[in-house]
Structure formats: C-alpha cells, structure tokens
Amino acid sequence: MELPFVRFSRLILVGLSLKLLLACSSTNVVNLEGSDSTTFTELRTSFPVTKENQNERIKIRFTQASGEFNQDIADGKVIDFEDFQLTGPDQVRAATKVTTASISYGRVGDALRENFFMSAFAGISRSNFEIDMETESGLTTGVRNKSFEVYADLGIYYLLVPYLTAGLEAAFSRNLTLSGVTEWGVIMKFRPSRHMEIIGGYRWFKYDYFTTDYDSGIIVELNGPFIGLDLPF
Numbered sequence: 001m002e003l004p005f006v007r008f009s010r011l012i013l014v015g016l017s018l019k020l021l022l023a024c025s026s027t028n029v030v031n032l033e034g035s036d037s038t039t040f041t042e043l044r045t046s047f048p049v050t051k052e053n054q055n056e057r058i059k060i061r062f063t064q065a066s067g068e069f070n071q072d073i074a075d076g077k078v079i080d081f082e083d084f085q086l087t088g089p090d091q092v093r094a095a096t097k098v099t100t101a102s103i104s105y106g107r108v109g110d111a112l113r114e115n116f117f118m119s120a121f122a123g124i125s126r127s128n129f130e131i132d133m134e135t136e137s138g139l140t141t142g143v144r145n146k147s148f149e150v151y152a153d154l155g156i157y158y159l160l161v162p163y164l165t166a167g168l169e170a171a172f173s174r175n176l177t178l179s180g181v182t183e184w185g186v187i188m189k190f191r192p193s194r195h196m197e198i199i200g201g202y203r204w205f206k207y208d209y210f211t212t213d214y215d216s217g218i219i220v221e222l223n224g225p226f227i228g229l230d231l232p233f
Contacts (some may be wrong), residue, residue, distance in 0.1 A: 028216050029219055035069055036067070038222045054109075054116050057107070058105070061101070063099070070094075072091050080216050092133050094134075102124065104151055105193065108161060111168065116159075119155040121153050125173045151171070152172055152233055154169070155169040187200070198229065203223065
C-alpha cells in the first residue's frame with residue numbers, strides 16, 4: 001500500500017518535472033557529458049520508526065559525484081549568469097563536484113512476488129553544486145550553489161541467494177529553481193552481517209542547475225561504476 005506522503009511527494013515531483021521540461025526548452029543550457037574521469041562516493045544508513053515494524057524506516061543517504069569535462073559551446077549560444085557570460089563558439093574545460101545529503105521516510109522490503117521486493121522513500125535533501133570552468137578564449141569562472149530540495153527514491157530488487165541481492169534504483173530531487181539530481185542505477189548488495197551491506201554497480205547521474213530566472217543553466221551528466229556502504233540498524 002502506498003504511503004500518503006509518498007503519493008503527495010510523487011505529485012510534486014511530476015509537476016516539477018513538467019516545469020523542468022518547459023525550462024529546458026527555453027533556456028541557454030551548457031550540457032556537460034562524457035566525463036574524462038568520474039568518481040562516486042556512497043554511504044547510507046536507515047533505522048525503523050518502531051520496533052514492531054522493521055519495514056517502515058527513516059533513511060539517511062550521502063552521495064558525492066565528481067568529474068572533468070572538455071565541451072564545445074555551439075555558435076550563437078549565450079549562457080548568461082550573474083557574474084559571467086559564456087558565448088559560443090568556444091570550448092570549456094570544467095571540473096565539477098556534486099555532494100548530496102538526504103533524509104527520507106518510507107518502506108523497504110515490500111514483497112512484489114517471490115524473491116522480488118521494493119522500497120520507496122520521500123523526504124528532503126541538501127545539495128552542494130561546485131563547478132570550475134576555463135574556456136579556450138581565456139575566461140575562468142565557476143559556480144557554487146547550495147540548496148534544499150524535495151527528494152524521492154525507488155528501488156526494485158531480486159534476492160539471488162541469501163545475502164546477495166541485485167536491483168534497479170532511481171532517485172530524483174528538485175528545488176524551486178528546478179535545480180536537482182536525477183539518478184538511475186544497477187546495483188548489487190552483499191550483506192556479510194546484519195548491520196552492514198556492501199553495495200556497488202553502475203550509475204547514470206545528472207545534475208541540473210538553473211539560474212533563478214531560468215534564463216541559463218548547466219547540466220552535468222556523469223556515468224560510471226560505484227561502490228559504497230549501507231549500514232542499516
């Protein structure tokens with residue numbers, strides 16, 4: 001059964017997604033993809049809301065994604081931020097880091113069918129977006145942005161053997177300026193003890209950053225393997 005809070009958060013995220021689609025179609029956006037080097041850091045923990053119900057939980061998640069890019073800016077494109085302007089044609093070299101910490105409420109372990117189960121959480125996150133850019137024409141600049149966002153994540157898992165699980169995970173966050181994270185991942189979870197899981201897999205990660213008037217933006221896309229820890233209580 002879907003939690004009312006999860007249902008309400010899902011409606012909010014759908015509305016923000018439609019607004020994001022409209023913003024992307026009307027802004028000058030630098031899309032940085034094909035990172036020369038990508039690293040992911042992941043740490044999770046969760047604890048039950050009550051002793052009687054171990055499936056209903058509070059989850060805390062910390063992630064960090066970083067990468068380096070070389071990207072062309074198309075002729076005629078103008079990306080206008082508060083204290084700098086990028087104008088094509090040009091080439092930009094960039095190094096970025098996105099750090100996100102979230103706290104969410106939801107359920108884990110709800111059975112779909114034999115050996116299949118799912119989790120669904122919704123809450124808030126705090127993201128720290130950092131990027132340093134240097135253009136071929138000689139401009140050096142950067143962006144530092146911290147914001148609170150509405151957050152939700154969903155996972156579908158299959159128990160391969162005891163203590164080994166495979167699955168698919170997705171996470172999404174947005175703030176009022178439409179900045180936020182979109183994640184998809186294939187994951188393996190190995191549980192050597194009751195209170196520790198070693199997690200790893202492959203992640204598709206995207207961070208959208210927009211100015212407050214939606215006139216310009218930077219979209220960072222990072223893909224690659226990851227490994228981390230889940231320490232449930």
